[in-house]
Amino acid sequence: MQALLTVGVRKRLGIAGWIAACSLFAISSPAQRPVARITTVVDDADRTTIYGTHPVMARTEDEAGRVPLGSKFEGISIAFSRTPAQEADLQALLAAQQDPTSPLYAKWLTPDEFGARFGLADSDIAKVQSWVGQHGFTVESVSRSKNRISFSGTVEQVEAAFGTEMHYYKVNGETHFAPSRDVSVPAALSSVVQTVTNLSSFRPKSHISGRGPRRVVSPDFTSSQSGNHFLTPKDVATIYDINPAYKAGYNGAGQSIAVVGQSAIVLSDIEHFQTAAGFAVKDPTLVLVPNTGTATIRSGDEAESDLDLEYTSTIASGATIYFVYVGNNANSGVFDSIQFAVTNKTAPIISVSYGLCEAALGSSGYSSLNAILAQAASQGQSVIVASGDSGSTDCYGETGLTSRRCGLHKYHILAGGQRQRPRQLCALLYS
Numbered sequence: 001m002q003a004l005l006t007v008g009v010r011k012r013l014g015i016a017g018w019i020a021a022c023s024l025f026a027i028s029s030p031a032q033r034p035v036a037r038i039t040t041v042v043d044d045a046d047r048t049t050i051y052g053t054h055p056v057m058a059r060t061e062d063e064a065g066r067v068p069l070g071s072k073f074e075g076i077s078i079a080f081s082r083t084p085a086q087e088a089d090l091q092a093l094l095a096a097q098q099d100p101t102s103p104l105y106a107k108w109l110t111p112d113e114f115g116a117r118f119g120l121a122d123s124d125i126a127k128v129q130s131w132v133g134q135h136g137f138t139v140e141s142v143s144r145s146k147n148r149i150s151f152s153g154t155v156e157q158v159e160a161a162f163g164t165e166m167h168y169y170k171v172n173g174e175t176h177f178a179p180s181r182d183v184s185v186p187a188a189l190s191s192v193v194q195t196v197t198n199l200s201s202f203r204p205k206s207h208i209s210g211r212g213p214r215r216v217v218s219p220d221f222t223s224s225q226s227g228n229h230f231l232t233p234k235d236v237a238t239i240y241d242i243n244p245a246y247k248a249g250y251n252g253a254g255q256s257i258a259v260v261g262q263s264a265i266v267l268s269d270i271e272h273f274q275t276a277a278g279f280a281v282k283d284p285t286l287v288l289v290p291n292t293g294t295a296t297i298r299s300g301d302e303a304e305s306d307l308d309l310e311y312t313s314t315i316a317s318g319a320t321i322y323f324v325y326v327g328n329n330a331n332s333g334v335f336d337s338i339q340f341a342v343t344n345k346t347a348p349i350i351s352v353s354y355g356l357c358e359a360a361l362g363s364s365g366y367s368s369l370n371a372i373l374a375q376a377a378s379q380g381q382s383v384i385v386a387s388g389d390s391g392s393t394d395c396y397g398e399t400g401l402t403s404r405r406c407g408l409h410k411y412h413i414l415a416g417g418q419r420q421r422p423r424q425l426c427a428l429l430y431s
Contacts, residue, residue: 034146036120037083040188047163048190049182052363055202058169058178067166067177073198073292074331075140076158077150078128079368080120081194090118092376099372108380111144111345117177118375119146124192131189132352135161140291145341145375150291169419171186173226176201177330194371195364203262203333204354233277235315242315252319258347259308260337260355261325263301271288273310284321289340293327304353312351322346342376350376353386 082090096104109117120128128149129139137153155166162183169176178200183191237243271281288295305323313321324341326332336352341350376383 003398012355014094025220033081033116034086034119034124036121036123036193036256038124038127038188042127042186042188044186046187047184048187049184050190050193050364051182051200052365053162053179053196054182055178056201057202058167058176058180059171060199062171063180064170064175067168069154071155071166073155073158073331074150074152074293075150075198075330075336076152077148077197077370078132079188079194079197080147080149080192081367082118082371084223086118090374094374097378097380099106106380109378111375111379113146114375114378115146120192125149126135128189128192130212131364132161137161143339145343146372148339148343152291157170158199162199166199171202174262178202194366196370197365198331198336200331204356206262206301206354214411215216223236233279233311234426236315236425237309238406252316254318255316255348256315256320256322256347256350257272258314258322259305259312259339260261260334260341260354261301261305261308261323262332262334262337263298263305263325264288264295264327265302265305265309265323265325266297269306270309270313273306273413277314279314282313282321283315284313284323287322287324287340287346289324289327289332289336292332292336293329294330295325308351308353320347339372342372342379342381345379345381348381350381351382352383355386387396 093104096102097107099105125142125146129142130149132139132149135153136157137151140150140152142149153161159165162185164179164181164183167180167284169178183196183199185196231239235274237246265286267283267286270284274281286295305325309323311322312319322341324337324346326334326336334352338350338352343346373383
């Protein structure tokens with residue numbers, strides 16, 4: 001049960017290989033609560049740019065007009081940064097949680113404990129809420145971990161608050177919208193603002209529908225009619241020697257897995273697969289991320305989620321499977337699903353099957369990703385990320401982007417919150 005199970009064309013089927021190793025505990029924070037950091041008057045005339053918030057895919061030569069000022073966005077988020085002292089404290093905690101000789105070994109935090117120790121001070125959150133409200137936005141939520149505030153509003157409000165313009169861009173035959181330049185915030189808030197998210201419709205690609213060398217999706221498996229061979233869950237168990245674990249009583253019972261996606265699914269598709277593969281029907285629990293729109297089927301994304309749910313629910317037949325997905329808002333994506341699964345500690349295992357060209361990472365987005373993964377690690381959540389479909393070719397076919405060596409991300413989180421340096425995990429998963 002030591003190795004991550006990977007299957008040539010469908011690498012993420014190895015979720016079951018981790019199940020026995022994952023556990024959850026809670027620990028109360030010995031550190032003092034966050035101190036107030038916003039100490040000057042919030043003045044919109046004195047502004048600071050948040051670099052890396054303009055997607056590099058949104059190029060001037062691809063502009064296709066302004067987004068109407070009355071258009072409405074839900075789920076806009078400001079992600080809050082940690083102070084250097086908080087970051088040092090977190091790194092020390094992560095090291096202790098993974099040190100078998102430490103009294104903090106495997107003593108995982110809850111999201112509320114994480115917020116009390118590493119989040120933004122309540123007084124600062126109130127000041128950010130006040131500024132957001134002054135610009136006419138409607139606050140939707142403050143995360144349990146006190147590191148993000150979400151709100152909704154119009155394009156006109158976005159442009160006035162964040163000092164940018166919202167433009168359309170025609171890229172690779174698709175029309176997207178994004179800020180025309182990096183956003184800015186009042187200087188008084190800049191010390192607590194890590195990034196502003198969900199102002200763009202450039203979304204990660206599933207490893208079925210994304211760029212690069214891909215396979216033709218087929219609903220058949222191990223077909224005696226076509227002669228083609230497709231791996232069933234029982235084939236995977238044989239090839240990767242899971243059967244001894246099954247015989248020892250390990251089938252995922254007592255554990256849970258969160259599969260993240262950006263499309264609704266049809267439950268009968270999962271049920272038919274389970275039946276055809278020789279398993280009892282067991283539906284996943286569907287969790288639509290709030291403020292991301294209504295549940296909608298998206299071609300490609302649906303197929304990705306079907307595949308992930310079919311194999312996690314059969315390889316780990318005893319586990320509880322959650323499907324955390326976003327609705328039809330164009331500015332919402334799988335990263336909202338990941339953020340929700342971490343902030344709410346939905347499950348100790350999170351399965352991700354999305355990628356994006358590493359060159360598309362902005363500096364603020366890169367920092368935000370690491371912040372999310374670090375929180376997951378402190379909570380004992382294992383984030384298992386697809387890496388075998390395209391290797392380092394997520395940049396293939398992306399206009400204006402240069403492929404670089406993969407593995408920039410600081411955390412590749414393994415079972416029980418363990419970490420290792422990533423190897424060839426092209427962009428891991430962030431935009």
